[in-house]
Amino acid sequence: MKMNRIKRAVIGGLLLGAMFLTGCSTTDMGKFGAEMGSKSIPVVGTQRIPYTSTVKYFGYVKPGSEPDAVVDGKKFSYLYVWIPLVAPELGVRMASPVLDLAVPEEGDMVDPLWEENKEDQDNFFDTYIVLERAATIISPDQILDQADSTEWITYAQNDDSSEMPDDPEGRSYNSLMRVVSEPSNPTKALVAGLYRIGFTTYKVGEVQGSFYAEVGAPVNMPGTFIARDLDSLVEMIKE
Numbered sequence: 001m002k003m004n005r006i007k008r009a010v011i012g013g014l015l016l017g018a019m020f021l022t023g024c025s026t027t028d029m030g031k032f033g034a035e036m037g038s039k040s041i042p043v044v045g046t047q048r049i050p051y052t053s054t055v056k057y058f059g060y061v062k063p064g065s066e067p068d069a070v071v072d073g074k075k076f077s078y079l080y081v082w083i084p085l086v087a088p089e090l091g092v093r094m095a096s097p098v099l100d101l102a103v104p105e106e107g108d109m110v111d112p113l114w115e116e117n118k119e120d121q122d123n124f125f126d127t128y129i130v131l132e133r134a135a136t137i138i139s140p141d142q143i144l145d146q147a148d149s150t151e152w153i154t155y156a157q158n159d160d161s162s163e164m165p166d167d168p169e170g171r172s173y174n175s176l177m178r179v180v181s182e183p184s185n186p187t188k189a190l191v192a193g194l195y196r197i198g199f200t201t202y203k204v205g206e207v208q209g210s211f212y213a214e215v216g217a218p219v220n221m222p223g224t225f226i227a228r229d230l231d232s233l234v235e236m237i238k239e
């Protein structure tokens with residue numbers, strides 16, 4: 001009887017320890033794991049295969065900058081994303097500020113403002129992201145002609161994700177979402193074309209400071225680009 005109680009206490013302690021470990025926030029961005037092929041393992045949690053292809057963007061928004069748009073009273077900025085192939089799934093995550101979470105590597109897209117301001121520890125924002133696709137833009141030569149007139153289809157949004165590192169004040173305010181394509185539904189299929197990541201701050205506050213954005217796919221996607229404006233995006237696609 002007593003032995004059983006001790007055994008139960010030990011097992012309980014181990015379970016608690018394992019839950020604590022898996023529940024802890026990471027201190028760097030870590031691998032971006034996919035939804036497809038993920039497995040839920042009791043105690044351990046969800047095990048994910050890292051995305052095969054990821055494209056990263058390091059950005060900075062100067063305090064006091066004008067937003068790209070105001071949607072339902074929220075000040076939105078955009079990152080434009082060219083997806084060159086049909087994707088079975090897309091993941092998007094964003095963190096602010098960047099500081100020690102990640103450093104740009106070859107092939108990453110780096111905003112010149114980020115280089116100048118990457119040490120800024122004072123300005124950051126509570127990220128909120130929305131993934132949208134331009135309904136009519138499926139080839140690069142349509143981007144500049146149709147961007148103003150196209151409709152944008154919303155796929156998903158996220159405010160706070162416990163999978164992301166905390167902000168400098170220890171709050172779980174960074175964002176992560178995964179969208180699995182539904183090929184038979186035109187508004188849920190992840191076809192090739194122009195996408196954008198709308199980002200804002202969900203609660204009261206301004207979008208300002210450094211930010212990290214990453215788009216992942218479980219297949220190779222050479223020719224995927226991210227830019228803050230459409231002219232730059234078109235330039236990158238052409239090169």
Ligand SMILES: [Ca+2]
Pocket residue numbers: 126127128158159160172173174175202
């Ligand atoms: Ca948030």
